[in-house]
Amino acid sequence: MPLASSPIGVFDSGVGGLSVLRALLAAMPNERFVYLADSAHAPYGERGDTYVSARTHAIADYLCAQHGIKALVVACNTATAAAIHEVRSSRPELPLVGLEPAIKPALAATRTGHVGVIGTRGTLTSAKFARLMTSVAEQAHFVIQPCDGLAHAIERSVSRPGPLPGAPVEATETGKLCKTYLEAMGAFGTAPGLIDTLVLGCTHYVFVADELRAITGPDVQFIETGEPVARQTQRLLEAGGIANAPADMGAGGGQPAATPATSRVQLLTTGPVEMLQAAAQRWLDLPAQCCSSVTVP
Template sequence: MTEAQQLPIGVFDSGVGGLSVLRALRAALPHERFVYLADSAHAPYGERGDAYVGARTHAITRYLLEQHHIKALVVACNTATAAAIHEVRASHLDLPLVGLEPAIKPALAVTRTGRVGVIGTRGTLTSAKFGKLLGSLAEQAQFVVQPCDGLAHAIERSVARPAPVLGAPVGATETGALCERYLQAMGDFGTAPGQIDTLVLGCTHYIFVAHELRALVGPHVQFIETGEPVARQTRRLLETAGLLATPDGAPATDVSRTRLLTTGPVAMLQAAAERWLGLPADCCETVSVP
């Protein structure tokens, strides 16, 4: 491999939700090295203004470039993508850059009732970027859009608690109660005419409460999330730029090839890494990103 091919891919989110994207990236790109940064000290992004989120996005991009010499960046946060990715792209023209947006285009391909639910943070769903995307597709389906205030933050807090007891009522946990409140506000889910048969998970955190969402909407509603499409796009960009890592006998499942950083309490990231990625605590460390 060339020196450039051996450089890591940077991945960041406002917290631990982006680990769902990192999980997909590690599966699709087994020979790559990754540096993941959770900006937990400044979370949740979804409840802050665009100027604040933009400033953090620029600061983290500079940090990952200067301190870790990343060869590509995945903005594993819908809110940061909506608020700042156009500015980051303009400032770093040579950096392969992948952002996230709620996957409503893929949802159109699978809905049969023509009613698609979209859940996400308020920052994402009220952004101009999402509004433009939704407006361009409005004639192709009925979209039921629901901001889920507090849900991403509750998922972050939940990693330090024991996993829900199998068979317990969904509303018995903080995350379950929030899921129940927001899905009930959206209307009926199912495959009958007039029901929502497809649910777009418009925040990287939400895949980690998929079991609670599934218990509420039933077995036939399709979930659409962004991890795998983002991993495919990242691979395409690396191939085009000649930066894709080649086999060297040490796949990225080796913990030495995945570094997990946080601007907040390291214990939360350690718990999430162990629960969701099967990675040990010594992969994680706290850093400062002014």
């Protein structure tokens, strides 16, 4: 049985799940994490359910066998939609947290009643997403936009320089794709009839929030899932009695001293390690030595 000191596994098809890991690190400063980016098999969002399910099972098996994880966060909307029910059935003893586009929080946030949802085609055409949308269909007007290629472009962008100050949003590959897809959705804003709330239905999209904001304007609300996932993970660990207690107290016996992120995170990838290193440094301020490559058959 995993111990309270065992790590939490987190995985995504690539580096996008680092946005979820960032929220987990902030919410649970005494926990250890093993993050796996399955970049050699990305993007999941443009593959079939059978393929994504096989990869999800393989990674869950690897993280349990090789790292003795005490819980698993599936930090990928596509993998959650395709396979989380299967993993939950095959490993009922493993606390499991998945992702889905944050439709219900968006309903609570919208004032115009017009909500945009962007995500991968795999997520937005899944049976799981269809059931979610059926349950809320009468509560708002939804504009659903698959963003083919955007997650993969974000992966590639980590090793490229950003746009020059003042450059138009379409000056980068990611910005061009954001502009194309958001313009296809219609008008954004807070006036009646406009889309005032945008659901970021892929973990990668958090990392292009600035490009998206340049298109929607400053008043549109963005809804993503990192913080809710972190809260749910923490609840499951506490309910199961496997939350990790702080090792020692801070100076003067006050608040517990948080363990530095560099000593409690291991980052793995099935793809080029340089991509993960660049993403970890750029988005989490973690050094290259936290990253290594692995093979997950």
